[in-house]
Amino acid sequence: MTRDALAGLATDLRAEARRTDQRRLLVLHGERDACIDAAFTAVEAAAVDDDDATILSTREGFRFERHRPKHAGRLLGTTREAVILDAFGEFSPNAVGQSVGAVDGGGLYVLLAPPLDEWPDRRGDFDESLAVPPFGLDDVSGRFRTRFVQTLRQHPGVAVVAVDDDGAVEVERDGLTGGADAPSTTRPPTPADATFPAAAYESCLTPDQSRAVSALERLRTPGSAVVVEADRGRGKSSAAGLAAAALATEGRDVLVTAPAVGGAAALFERARDLLADLDATLAVDEERRIELDDESGGGRIQFRSPAEAVAAADAVDVVFADEAAALPVRLLTGLLDAPAVAFVTTVHGYEGAGRGFSVRFRDRLDDADRRVIDVRMDDPIRYARGDPVEAWAFRALLLDARPPVGAAVEEATPDTVSYRVLDADELVADEHLLSAAFGLLVAAHYRTEPNDLARLLDAPNLSVRALIHDDHVVSVAMLAREGGLDATTREAMYDGERVRGNMLPDVLTSQLRDPDAAAPQGVRVVRIATHHAIRSRGLGSLLLREVADELGDEVDYLGTGFGATPDLLDFWAVNGYRTVHLATTRNDASGEHSALMVRPTSDTGREFAARHARWFRERIGAVLSDALSDLDADVVRAALSACDASGAPVVDVSDYEWRLTVAAAYGPGLADMAPRPFRRLALAHLLDGEAALSDRAERLLVRKVLQARDWEPVTDELDYVSTAECMRSLGRALQPLVDRYGDEAAFDERARYE
Structure with a gap:
């Protein structure tokens, strides 16, 4: 068939997409140059303006806006009539997840791919990233692409066209669904009790969006928190923008944060639109900042990075956290210092693939002293309900993967479960099992991405273990083989070369200068998750034992x-x-300082673990008063108590240092006079925990002795009534340490004060 057939199909697809206000997917598979030419034919026939089309390709020279596939994240928060993804270079599941949502209702998503029958057996850039040493590219499987191709050939709304080298085409599926016309829409009315301007509600496109704006009115009252949850394309960021603008016209200082400034673009755009409708005068109008003059209310809307937003939260009136699901729990918790806060978050879709918000943060929010209002938005705005491309993306990338319902597993205990190896072939053949296992990982971790699905299915170093209750996955662990590397690779690591997939050996070799750290063979627990309905029953621990x-x-x-x-x-x-x-x-993903932990299982492993525990003990005292001086005191306590203290040296304190220490504990001395012996005692106690101290006393040792904080902030943080009382408390905390670790010189000095 000629290109005319392709042009006719593209015309029909676009017409149906427009009529239904949905989207359609066109797959062009064959050799690269022919597919690119065919894509131009399709986009032209579909009457898409060049300014409304974007291509993601490693090639250059297109008349459309062009980004590399690895930069597909730049499309988040934008809309296009057509997006073309060239899968011949830099293809990854993330690129699909980031780009597919940018296509507006009535638009086309065009995928260029190698011949579909051959694609699973071809290897590309993403596959190379899965070939972690000691594995090679030949060890990487094509299970993800096999499943991906199956979804393309089976799912409604997906047209598949084979393109040969001469440009001839064969329409294998036309992708036409015959869907009903898009229903007519009417703007929702302004609520009778609205306090925001009527123009804010007149800008809403769906009843859901109007309800969200109404709920966000609660932010006018300090002590409020509003949670707006929706799938992508429901207008949640626009609702936040309308509310932010309305609050600014009341003179409020509004702070906006998101994982990246581009993620807040829709919020700022809608805020500017509403302010224009209200004839507000902008004293400052910048990409990240809007300020109104006094006659227009004098308020402000400004963007800050998540870390900056946490630092400034208590100095503004309202905080909006857009795409909150992609933010670490620590930062989300810090935003609660604001007088009022809104969390706007994606439930499913690329941005919502991390579920730390709903699983790990929501309990903290519910326990906070806040009046929490929840709003769920289901009505699509960018496209009509039943959009087949959204349904395809959810299935192909498991964006809506979820664990079993709580009622199905609520009776699970360590006595009712069985341990299983979940083979990758078994997972790809059993959609229910794959969705349940992957859904548990998604639910428990804030940063699970579509790429992780491909890693799970294709990476040769990864494997999965699970606990099963009545055929339901209730606990799952993703494991990675690492170490066991040859001498040449170890030497390259020591010289600074990064070796993928070997996290512990890499850090211990390159950063901590152990040339033999990559020789032992290990298994790293990459992720472990237990169903939220049955936590604290010992299932996670049982899985680790198995x-x-x-x-x-x-x-x-x-x-x-x-x-x-x-x-x-x-x-x-x-x-x-x-x-x-x-x-x-701090780790970019979690916002926390990462900890590395080891459980040895052989003599080689025990020697490996012992030397690194020893080196950790030797360096941690100096690091705590320097790079880790801001580390949470309870993290320090837990990390030190979890270090292997066997073989730790006797506290090395001279007779003179004992006199200084005992005087501070029992007499008139001061701990500031000679930090070294006090740090030695504090470290010894936190490592072996033999002396009986309260949690508060141990936090005082961390903050004042190990992290060398000033007295005043330590006094405030630990709620001592005065600096003098804090000083006396440190002396009392030192007494059992002197009694536990002291020698004859220490006890002679102690006798002076008894």
């Missing part, structure tokens, strides 16, 4: 790395893992 029983004889150690919190450190410590490192910078 993993250790199965793999302990095959490897030298089990390891893990995560954003450190006291609860997580305690969980891993209870399961036999010991701290070997605390990162000196």
Whole structure:
């Protein structure tokens, strides 16, 4: 068939998309140059203006807006009539998830791919990222693309066209659904009790959006929190923008944050539109900042990065956190310092793939002293309900994967579950099992991405273990093989070369200068998740024990790395893992300082773990008073108590230093006079925990002795009535340490004060 057939199909697809106010997907598969030419034919036939089309390709020279596929995230928060994804270079599941939502109702999403029968067996850039040493590219499978191609050939609204080298086409599926015309829409009325300007409600496109704006009126009252949840394309950011503008006209200082400034573009755009409708005069109009003159209310809307927003939260009137699901829980919690706060978050879709907000943060929000209002938006704005491209993307990328319903697993206990290896072939063949297992990982981790689905199915170093109750997955662990690298690779790592997929060996070799850290073979627990309905029953610990029983004889150690919190450190410590490192910078994903922990399983592993525990003990005192001086005191306590203290040296304090220390504990001395012996005692106690001290006293040791904080902020943080009382409390905290670790010189000095 000629190109005329393709042009006719593209015309029909666009016409149906417009009539239904939905989108259609056109797949062009063959060789690259022919597919690119065919894409131009289709877009021209569909009457898409060049300014309304974007192509994602590693090639250059297009008349459309062009980005590389690895930069597809730049399309988040934007809309286009057509988006073309060239999958011949830099193809990744993330690129699909980030770009497909940019197509507006009535538009086309065009995918250019190798011949579909061959595509699963081809290897590209993303596959190379999965070939982590000691595995090679030949070890990477094509399961994800096999499943992806199946969805393209089976799902409604997807047209598939084969293109040969001469430009001839064969329409394998026309993708036409015969869907009903889009229903006519009417603007929702302004609520009778509205306090925001009527123009704000007249700008709403759906009843859901109007309800969201009405709920956001509560932000006028300090102590309020509003949660707006919706799938992508429901107008939640626009609702936030209307509310932000209305609040600014009342003179309020509004702070907006999001994972990236581009993610707040829709909020600022809608705010500017409403302010224009209200004839407000903008004293400042910048990309990240809007200020009104006094006659227009004198308020302000400004963007700050998440970390900056946390620091400024108590100095503004209202905070809007857009795409809150993509923010670490620590930062979300910090935003609660604001007088009023709105969390605007995607439920499913690319931005909502991380569910830390709904799973890990929501409990903290409910426990906070806030009046919380929840709003759910279901009505699409960018396209009509039943859009087949949205349904296809959700299925192909498992964007809506979820664990079993709580009622199905509520009876699960360690006695009712069975341990299983979930083979990747089994997962790709069983959609229900795959969705349940992946859904648990999504629900428990704030930053699970579509790429993680491909890693789960294709990466040769990854595997999955699970606990099953009545055929339901109730706990799941993603494991990564690492280490066991040859001498040449280890030397390259020592010289600074990054080696993918080997997190613990990489950090311990390149940063901590252990040339042999990558020699032992290990298994790292990348993710572990238990169904939220049955947590605290010991299922996560049982899963870790089963993993250790199965793999302990095959490897030298089990390891893990995560954003450190006291609860997580305690969980891993209870399961036999010991701290070997605390990162000196915060992790970009979690917002926390990462901890590395190891559980040895062989003599080689025990020697490996022992030397790194020893090195950790030797360096941590100096690091706590420097790069980790801001680390949470309870994280310090948990990390140190989880370190292997066996073989720790006797407290090395001279007779003179004992006189200084005992005088501060029992007499008139001051701890500021000689920090070294006090740090030695504090570290010894936090490592072995033999002396009986209260939680508050241990926090005082961390803040004042180890982190060298000034007396005044320590007094305030730990709620002492005065600086003098804080000083006296430190002396009392030192007494049991002198009694536990002191020698004859210490006890002779102590006798002077008894």
